[in-house]
Amino acid sequence: MNPQEQSIVKLKDNVYKTTCSGTVENWGQCFNKAKKTCQTGYTDIERLADGSGVHRSFTFSCK
Known part of the structure; x- marks a missing residue:
């Protein structure tokens, strides 16, 4: 794992959240983190970004 890469947090059964903020991640x-976590695919639940586009979070569930 890239030392700059943020981890994935399990929110509840089959639902995960990660961030990909800053200039290092997009x-x-x-x-890609969702694909690695969900071998059979994933469904977007929520994508959030601030006005600057620097702070991003992604919530997803595995299929």
């Missing part, structure tokens, strides 16, 4: 990293 939305692509969030989606």
Whole structure:
């Protein structure tokens, strides 16, 4: 794991949240984390970004 990469937090059964903030990570990293977590695919639950586009969070569930 990249030392700058944020971890994935399990919120409840089959629902996860991660962040991909800053200049080191982007939305692509969030989606890759979901793919690695969910071997059979994932469903977007929520994508949040602040006005600057620097702070991003992604909530998803595994299919």
